[in-house]
Amino acid sequence: MPELPLKLVSRRALLTGTLATTALALTACTGNPGPAASASPTASASAPRIPRTLRLAAAAPPVKLDPAIVADNESFRITRQVYETLVDIDPDTGGAVAGLAESWTESPDGLRYTFTLREGVLFHDGTELTAEAVVANFKRWENLSPQLRASSSQGFANVFHFDSDIPKLPTAKELEEEFKSAADASEEELATQQLRTKQLEELTKKFDTKLFEGKSAAGSASYFESVKATGKYLVALNLRRRLPGLIEALTLPGMAIAAPSALTGGPGQNPAESLSTHPVGTGPYTFVSHEDNVVRLEIFKDYWNQPRLSNNTAHPEVALISAVPSPYNREGALLADEIDGFDMVSVDIMRTLVRNAKVVVQRDPFSVLYLGMNQRNKWLAKPEFRMAIAHAVNRSSLAEKLFLQGSKHASTLLPSALSIPAPEDTPNHDASKAKTLLAELGYKGEQIEFAYPLQVSRNYLPLPERTFAQIAEDLAAVGIRIKPRPIAWTDGYVQTVQSKDFAGLHLLGFSGGYRSADDFLSGILAAKENEFGYTSTLLDSQIMLARSIPSGEERTAAYADILKTLNADLPALPLVFPISALAFNGNVTFYPPSPMLNECYADVQMANSPSISS
Known part of the structure; x- marks a missing residue:
């Protein structure tokens, strides 16, 4: 592209908060620009080249930039650019393909995996990826405090169920x-x-057979036994029980490999504390800064997969990701050319985007929104009351009115892409049946607290306030009185509704990290005793046994049986399988949408931002 002087950044861009940051960031990335550019042809010809810059607005700031100890997709949005995993996701099929490991083998009994690493891969600090570096990451994950392990939803503890114990079946x-x-x-x-x-x-x-083999450093139902380097580029991973979904699970963002130099030096509870604010991986982008609510990333010149970059000569060289909680502010920034694109398009602004010829890129649905019903509440503890709520909420109307076209109401917690049949007796919308159940219980309109998030859009919940309002209206129509409890997302909404101190209704959801029923069920139910006031050793046993069954009819039947248990116990009411979307200006000609949100900016194709290049 032609070289342009920094003076040609538009005046409006320099006057807006976001683009003021952008302009300063661009100045920084050009090195020493020399004397101020003049309008003369000579000055323009000698001005430093402005890099292709992707300016993307996200719905919330990242919580931390250490993927091993976070659970939010806004953090993963950044870390997926900086880090890589042993196994990657095929963008076309969603299946597992080579990542930092170019190949792997599995022993006949499924208890030993050997990974062959790529040679010549460098971390951003200049050190080489070796088997010892991979082992150092596993050792770090294994030795994290229980509190830090629990703060992750798509990492080591979740993949290996590290802290789980074998359930004790009732007699x-x-x-x-x-x-x-x-x-x-x-x-x-x-x-x-x-x-x-x-x-x-x-x-x-x-349960009559021996379930797990070997020693465990954590729970009795932990699948992880050991990991060691058997050569400079060979890693041996040993399990205590067969885990057929392991390879796909290793694609999760929490399994990203960090530079060993960043794994030490911090406090005893978390020696790798520096990764929370300064990630160091092998990915195509290096982390530069997180200032004024904008994360800045730059292309890694020594990235190992040079063909990925050379085959896409229009990839962004700089990425600036800002947090803009309001969908209407994100829309306004796009229409004003202050950003190149934003995530979490809501249904109420879709028409405006289309009228203004903006490009909307949709993701296939692979998340679920649910209504949590905490059984510590005296009314929610009654199965008939929870069933009354299930009949009261019009899930089809919810999906049609407040979610993008193509979103479907949910009968179970598992998306249809996983091909697990729903129980035949799943409750449907029937206000009269809800009223009958409430009357039989003697419910007299006692208030039930209902929490919902503010100042955020999630891919499973783009319009939290309006979603709450519609559900509250459905409940009021059958006589259920609720007490609204709005909580800002950044004020600890998730921590609040998943704590033992909250007992009511709440909205939350889950985004699948790989194509696995276990990923959804284990993720949603990880904190079920606190979040739903719900325990079931029968359910725990079903899930533990199902995850070790290879793909096929037996596995499908096992998960179908689990859905019957959840349908009967109803700790959470599945609401919607949403379609999420991003919107872009015309200068972004290709964006790689992923149902699992595995979207790398190195695969984006774009011209430079209009307000930067003209």
């Missing part, structure tokens, strides 16, 4: 006593009793 007598009080049980209660009795019989048979 048939204990299960019988659970239902003794229901002498005048309803048909639904009797059906639930029969289901659980049958499940217990099947699970007891499978």
Whole structure:
């Protein structure tokens, strides 16, 4: 592209907050610009070249830039550019392909994996990727404090279920006593009793065999045994039980490999504390700064996959990611050419974007929005009350009114892409049935707290306030009174609704990291005792056993049975499988959308930003 003097950045760009930062950032990336550029042809010809710059607005700032100890996609948005994983995701199929490991083998019993690393891969600090570097990362994850491990939702502890214990199944007598009080049980209660009795019989048979082998450094149901370097570029990973989804799970952003130099020097609880603010990986972009609410990334000149860059000569050389919580402010910034694109397009601004000829890129649905129902609340503890809520909420209307076209209402917590059939008796919208259930319970309109987030858009919840309002209206129509509790996302919304101190209704969701039912169920139910006031050793046992079954009919049947348990217990009401989308100006000619949000800016194709280059 032609070289342009910095003076040609538009006046409006220099007057806006976001672009003032952009202009300063561009000055920094050009090195020493020399004397101020003049309008003369000679000065223009000698001015430093302005790099192709992608200015993207996100819905929230990153929490931390260490993917091993965070759970939010805004943090992963940044870390996916800076770090890489042993295994990558095929953008076309969503399956596993070579990443930092160019190949791997699995032992016949499924308990040993050997990874062959690529040679010549450099971290951003100039050191080489070796087997010892990979082992150092695994050792770091293994030795994280339980509190830090729990703060991650797509990392080591989740992949290997590191802190899990083998559930203790109830005896048939204990299960019988659970239902003794229901002498005048309803048909639904009797059906639930029969289901659980049958499940217990099947699970007891499978618990007769030895479940895990070898020693565990953590829980008795941890799949991780050990990792070691068997050569300069060879890593051996040993398991305590077969884990068929392991290779796909290694694509999760929390399994990113960081430079060993950054894994030490911090406090005892987290020696790699510096990664929270200054990530160091092997990815195509290096982290430069996070200032004035803008993250700046620059292309890594020694990136190992040079063909990826040379085959796409229009990739961004600089990326500036700013946090703009309001979807309307993001829309305004795009229309004013202050940014090149933004994420979390909401249905109410879609028409404006189309009228202004903006490019909208949609992702296939691979997330779920749900309504949590905490059973520590005296009314939510009653199965009939939770069922009344399930009949009260019009999920189809919710999907049609407040989500992008193509979004579907959810019958279960698992997206249809996973091909797990829903139970036949999933509750549908039936206000009269909801009223009947409430009347039979003797509910007199006691208030129930209902939490929802503010100042944020999530791919599973683009319009939190309006979603809350519609659900509250549905509940009011059948006589359920709620007490609104709005909480700003950045004020600890997730921590609040997943704490033992909250007991009510809440909105939350989950975005799948790889194509696995276990990823969804384990992620959503990880904090179920606090978030939903719900425990079930039967469910825990079902999930633990299902994850070790290879793909096929038996595995599908196992997960279908799990959905029956969740349908009967109803700790959370699935609401919508949303389609999420990004919007761009015409200078972005290609963006690689990913249902798993594995979107690398090195694959973006663009001209420079209009207000920067003209």
